[in-house]
Amino acid sequence: MSLIDSIPLPRSLRLPRVDGLVQWIVPLAIIAIWQVASVTGFVPVRVLPAPSDVALAGWKLLLSGELVRNIWVSFWRASIGFLIGGSIGFAFGLANGLSQLSAKLTDTTLQMVRNVPHLALIPLVILWFGIDESAKLFLVALGVFFPIYLNTLHGIRTVDPQLIEMGRIYGMTDGELFRRVIFPGALPSIFVGIRFALGIMWLTLIVAETIAASSGLGYMAMQAREFMLIDVVVLSILIYALLGKLADSASRVLERLTLSWHPAFQKR
Amino acid sequence: MQTALRTSLSETEFASRASFAPHARVVREERPMQISGLPLSIRGLRKSFGDNEVLRGIDLHIPAGQFVAIVGKSGCGKSTLLRLIAGLDKIDAGSISFGGDVQPEDIRVMFQEPRLLPWARVLANVEVGLGRDRASKDAHARAEKALTEVGLADKRDQWPSVLSGGQKQRVALGRALVSRPRVLAFDEPLGALDALTRISMQRLLERVWRDQGFTAILVTHDVAEAVALADRVLVIEEGRIAHDVTINVARPRQRGSAELAGLEGSILSHLLSADDRT
Ligand SMILES: Nc1ncnc2c1ncn2[C@@H]1O[C@H](COP(=O)(O)OP(=O)(O)OP(=O)(O)O)[C@@H](O)[C@H]1O
Numbered sequence: 001m002s003l004i005d006s007i008p009l010p011r012s013l014r015l016p017r018v019d020g021l022v023q024w025i026v027p028l029a030i031i032a033i034w035q036v037a038s039v040t041g042f043v044p045v046r047v048l049p050a051p052s053d054v055a056l057a058g059w060k061l062l063l064s065g066e067l068v069r070n071i072w073v074s075f076w077r078a079s080i081g082f083l084i085g086g087s088i089g090f091a092f093g094l095a096n097g098l099s100q101l102s103a104k105l106t107d108t109t110l111q112m113v114r115n116v117p118h119l120a121l122i123p124l125v126i127l128w129f130g131i132d133e134s135a136k137l138f139l140v141a142l143g144v145f146f147p148i149y150l151n152t153l154h155g156i157r158t159v160d161p162q163l164i165e166m167g168r169i170y171g172m173t174d175g176e177l178f179r180r181v182i183f184p185g186a187l188p189s190i191f192v193g194i195r196f197a198l199g200i201m202w203l204t205l206i207v208a209e210t211i212a213a214s215s216g217l218g219y220m221a222m223q224a225r226e227f228m229l230i231d232v233v234v235l236s237i238l239i240y241a242l243l244g245k246l247a248d249s250a251s252r253v254l255e256r257l258t259l260s261w262h263p264a265f266q267k268r
Numbered sequence: 269m270q271t272a273l274r275t276s277l278s279e280t281e282f283a284s285r286a287s288f289a290p291h292a293r294v295v296r297e298e299r300p301m302q303i304s305g306l307p308l309s310i311r312g313l314r315k316s317f318g319d320n321e322v323l324r325g326i327d328l329h330i331p332a333g334q335f336v337a338i339v340g341k342s343g344c345g346k347s348t349l350l351r352l353i354a355g356l357d358k359i360d361a362g363s364i365s366f367g368g369d370v371q372p373e374d375i376r377v378m379f380q381e382p383r384l385l386p387w388a389r390v391l392a393n394v395e396v397g398l399g400r401d402r403a404s405k406d407a408h409a410r411a412e413k414a415l416t417e418v419g420l421a422d423k424r425d426q427w428p429s430v431l432s433g434g435q436k437q438r439v440a441l442g443r444a445l446v447s448r449p450r451v452l453a454f455d456e457p458l459g460a461l462d463a464l465t466r467i468s469m470q471r472l473l474e475r476v477w478r479d480q481g482f483t484a485i486l487v488t489h490d491v492a493e494a495v496a497l498a499d500r501v502l503v504i505e506e507g508r509i510a511h512d513v514t515i516n517v518a519r520p521r522q523r524g525s526a527e528l529a530g531l532e533g534s535i536l537s538h539l540l541s542a543d544d545r546t
């Protein structure tokens with residue numbers, strides 16, 4: 001997508017577009033060097049297969065339909081887990097940011113749970129759910145919950161009190177105050193939470209899929225390791241990287257659309 | 269040019285009171301907003317924060333449409349008084365009445381900070397000022413009119429972050445004016461502006477006040493600004509109104525005239541002598 005964006009029209013050759021191109025120079029250069037190093041035998045193929053071999057492995061898996069199926073399964077787990085954990089975190093963040101009572105009731109508990117690394121729960125989660133879908137969804141949701149909860153809460157608590165007073169003076173109802181002042185004011189912080197959560201989402205999923213799964217990208221990588229298919233292992237890692245980058249770009253686009261008022265997004 | 273027109277109108281009004289009554293009626297019909305202000309009566313008003321007795325019995329009557337300036341040294345309770353008048357804080361004792369029923373939209377405050385919503389365009393920020401009428405059909409038109417009054421019609425689709433400090437404060441003024449308030453309270457609205465912007469904002473304030481006839485209460489730390497704009501200057505000391513100075517200078521006033529300078533000097537000496545005593 002960025003590549004298409006970055007095809008420069010003669011008159012619109014401005015900084016952001018050039019940036020779009022620039023960010024791909026380093027990854028492409030690394031791949032080129034890697035290819036050369038493999039072909040010349042500088043890096044043994046058993047340590048790291050050439051990019052062309054990885055691409056070929058990818059092509060074969062694509063034809064067999066296995067690749068698409070595994071990507072789809074991982075993607076599905078990531079999004080559903082993200083939606084569940086994100087919504088709950090957002091809801092708690094709203095509730096605790098807006099209501100003192102709710103904050104008193106739940107915040108301490110949540111802060112305690114936060115200090116348990118969620119991946120440490122994997123053995124327990126396997127005992128509870130076995131290795132079916134709910135185990136992975138649970139872990140992803142749990143991992144995603146905290147960054148979204150904390151940043152939503154922080155965003156709401158740090159909305160300029162002068163603006164809230166202004167809203168009240170001008171007769172906004174509670175609903176209007178939330179819609180016009182509190183939520184837009186908390187949005188930049190919520191986006192920080194989303195970006196963090198996306199990172200945790202992939203990390204959790206990779207770990208969960210390599211340990212306890214019978215499908216998905218992580219499972220594909222583990223299978224390949226057993227059969228010494230190093231090209232497929234590398235392929236899986238690259239796909240994870242691409243998906244992570246994709247999720248991040250999507251959140252940036254969303255951010256740019258909703259925060260166009262923010263001075264930081266007014267580089268036009 | 270507008271100012272000149274208005275000046276001649278008000279002079280005619282002055283003259284007509286004595287001689288041509290019919291003419292005076294014509295003038296009033298052209299300016300129906302002239303009587304929109306509300307009178308304000310404050311009796312025995314007290315307010316403390318913990319042990320800190322800030323207001324210790326304020327008695328004050330402001331006739332409808334008067335322009336009152338409040339001065340006093342920092343921390344004497346000017347903002348507190350203004351917030352009580354605007355209904356933003358609870359009164360400890362005493363009363364504030366506006367001589368009749370008031371709607372929330374009748375009383376507006378403008379602060380030193382513009383307090384614009386950064387995520388709403390200029391026009392939408394002005395619409396906020398409509399209060400409960402925000403959803404009405406003519407909301408856009410009314411907001412645009414208010415924006416024109418403060419001279420920012422061309423900025424209606426901008427984000428507040430691209431405006432200058434003075435422009436932001438003008439948007440805030442438009443937002444305060446859009447509901448046609450009958451009492452407008454200003455808490456050092458020009459305090460953060462540079463000298464030139466300040467003078468043009470003072471002119472704007474005076475103009476809208478004369479156009480709309482609301483009762484204006486201006487808290488300021490600039491005595492020159494107080495005597496240039498107000499009909500009456502109140503000096504607050506130790507929680508009470510220590511001096512109540514009427515500024516009987518015809519408008520438009522000549523900035524830096526000897527008359528205003530004399531008044532400014534005497535008010536300043538009140539303030540300074542109070543400072544020496546403490
Ligand atoms: N919400 C509050 N809680 C506690 N004390 C307050 C509060 N608001 C004001 N005060 C105190 O009341 C006194 C008067 O404050 P106020 O803001 O009215 O002063 P001011 O005359 O507006 O001063 P300035 O010219 O610096 O704006 C100060 O001593 C201040 O500390």
Ligand SMILES: [Mg+2]
Nearest residue numbers: 346347348455
């Ligand atoms: Mg103050």
